[in-house]
Amino acid sequence: MWDDALELYIRSSSRSKDLFEAAKRVFVSGVNHNIRFFEPYPFFTEKASGKFLYDVDGNRYVDYWMGHGSLILGHSPEVVTSKLEEQICRGTIFGTVNEVSLRLGELVCDCVPCAEQVRFCNTGAEATMYGVRLARAYTKKRIVIKVEGGWHGYNSDLVKDVSPPYGVESAGVEECVKHVISVPFNDLEAARRCIGENRADLACVLVEPVLGGGIIPAERDYLKGLREETEKVGCLLFFDEVITGFRVSLGGGQQHYNITPDIAALGKVLGGGLPIGAVCGLKEVMAYADPKRPKSERAWIGGGTFSANPLSMAAGLATVKYLSENSGVIYPYLNELGEDARKGIDRAFAETRIHATTTGIGSLLLTHFPPDGIEPKDARAIHRCDRKLQAQFYFALLAKYKIFFLPGHLGAISYTHTRDDIKALIDASIELAHEAKNAP
Numbered sequence: 560m561w562d563d564a565l566e567l568y569i570r571s572s573s574r575s576k577d578l579f580e581a582a583k584r585v586f587v588s589g590v591n592h593n594i595r596f597f598e599p600y601p602f603f604t605e606k607a608s609g610k611f612l613y614d615v616d617g618n619r620y621v622d623y624w625m626g627h628g629s630l631i632l633g634h635s636p637e638v639v640t641s642k643l644e645e646q647i648c649r650g651t652i653f654g655t656v657n658e659v660s661l662r663l664g665e666l667v668c669d670c671v672p673c674a675e676q677v678r679f680c681n682t683g684a685e686a687t688m689y690g691v692r693l694a695r696a697y698t699k700k701r702i703v704i705k706v707e708g709g710w711h712g713y714n715s716d717l718v719k720d721v722s723p724p725y726g727v728e729s730a731g732v733e734e735c736v737k738h739v740i741s742v743p744f745n746d747l748e749a750a751r752r753c754i755g756e757n758r759a760d761l762a763c764v765l766v767e768p769v770l771g772g773g774i775i776p777a778e779r780d781y782l783k784g785l786r787e788e789t790e791k792v793g794c795l796l797f798f799d800e801v802i803t804g805f806r807v808s809l810g811g812g813q814q815h816y817n818i819t820p821d822i823a824a825l826g827k828v829l830g831g832g833l834p835i836g837a838v839c840g841l842k843e844v845m846a847y848a849d850p851k852r853p854k855s856e857r858a859w860i861g862g863g864t865f866s867a868n869p870l871s872m873a874a875g876l877a878t879v880k881y882l883s884e885n886s887g888v889i890y891p892y893l894n895e896l897g898e899d900a901r902k903g904i905d906r907a908f909a910e911t912r913i914h915a916t917t918t919g920i921g922s923l924l925l926t927h928f929p930p931d932g933i934e935p936k937d938a939r940a941i942h943r944c945d946r947k948l949q950a951q952f953y954f955a956l957l958a959k960y961k962i963f964f965l966p967g968h969l970g971a972i973s974y975t976h977t978r979d980d981i982k983a984l985i986d987a988s989i990e991l992a993h994e995a996k997n998a999p
């Protein structure tokens with residue numbers, strides 16, 4: 560499908576091709592994050608600004624990948640870069656406590672419903688690892704129930720049941736994940752059963768309000784049911800809000816669904832384009848991170864040379880402050896654009912023999928091509944969709960229209976995207992759908 564896309568891409572990306580050949584010699588598979596590779600080779604980015612990525616061959620793409628979904632205000636917004644410039648002149652790492660982290664911490668506690676206290680780290684993977692450790696220390700239990708298809712970063716505690724065939728995702732972590740059990744997303748009965756069966760040793764239930772592997776929003780009753788069940792058995796409800804935090808609303812998924820977990824992991828948007836992670840939650844749980852506690856009781860989560868480094872704190876503070884001061888405008892605007900994009904792409908394909916469903920919520924979106932009768936409501940359903948067609952669709956958008964989504968991964972609209980951009984995305988989808996309809 561869309562066979563001319565490959566030739567167009569190759570013709571316009573010769574320098575990227577050469578660089579990728581060189582990259583393969585120094586980096587395993589040519590990349591430093593596995594998902595950044597796509598066929599035949601990824602373009603190399605030279606610079607980025609606002610909604611655009613510019614590659615080394617002079618191509619300009621309207622970017623919907625937006626730094627793994629971290630750039631809600633677009634690339635290098637002035638409101639952030641001006642604060643970063645000031646901070647760089649004052650120092651990039653102090654290795655001592657600093658006021659900018661205090662101000663960002665206060666804002667997190669103001670915005671995120673469950674956040675009575677917070678601890679900063681540098682990645683979402685650290686934040687989820689910290690959360691699991693806190694839950695185990697607090698409850699003195701071991702089992703973590705997570706969701707099939709749930710990606711929580713590369714920490715050894717949680718790399719299980721991320722992609723089919725489900726199981727342990729990496730050599731060397733079998734022991735680390737032996738107390739991790741997965742259940743299907745959006746299936747309250749299965750979760751109830753699993754919670755009941757494991758309640759004697761259950762530390763927490765870990766769930767994303769929007770499942771990142773597929774961008775599938777939770778049903779509210781599902782999250783409500785998990786809240787009730789976890790309370791009933793006395794384990795923690797742990798939301799991974801690395802994608803949804805400050806993205807689906809100022810207070811994240813928990814505010815959107817009006818369901819407050821006991822602890823949450825944050826990342827991405829919180830860093831304003833710089834590396835960040837945070838775990839936050841109830842004071843009585845966070846108190847288990849206190850180094851004055853005996854070693855046998857505490858959750859030792861207080862490391863990290865670069866934790867709360869002033870650059871990430873300054874970028875995060877500028878971003879979250881801007882979001883909170885303008886939330887009444889920004890979120891409705893992003894939601895409108897997201898809704899238009901999801902509906903428009905699906906409508907484009909509705910006229911053809913190809914069935915497309917664009918999942919998501921607010922500014923998040925991802926288009927799937929499910930077989931008849933399959934509703935993409937959990938990770939198993941997502942993997943029954945036509946993944947090859949999905950990759951071809953996103954590659955055709957990239958090669959033929961210079962619209963960049965990382966094939967198969969979340970699309971994230973930023974405040975720099977306009978209604979015209981969404982129209983261009985829909986128009987491109989209409990053209991691609993027509994081509995598909997007329998394909999032999």
Ligand SMILES: Cc1ncc(COP(=O)(O)O)c(C=O)c1O
Pocket residue numbers: 627681682683684685687710711712713767771799800801802826827835836
């Ligand atoms: C839901 C979720 N949790 C955790 C992580 C890990 O965050 P990081 O890549 O910053 O380590 C990710 C990354 O994409 C994520 O999507």
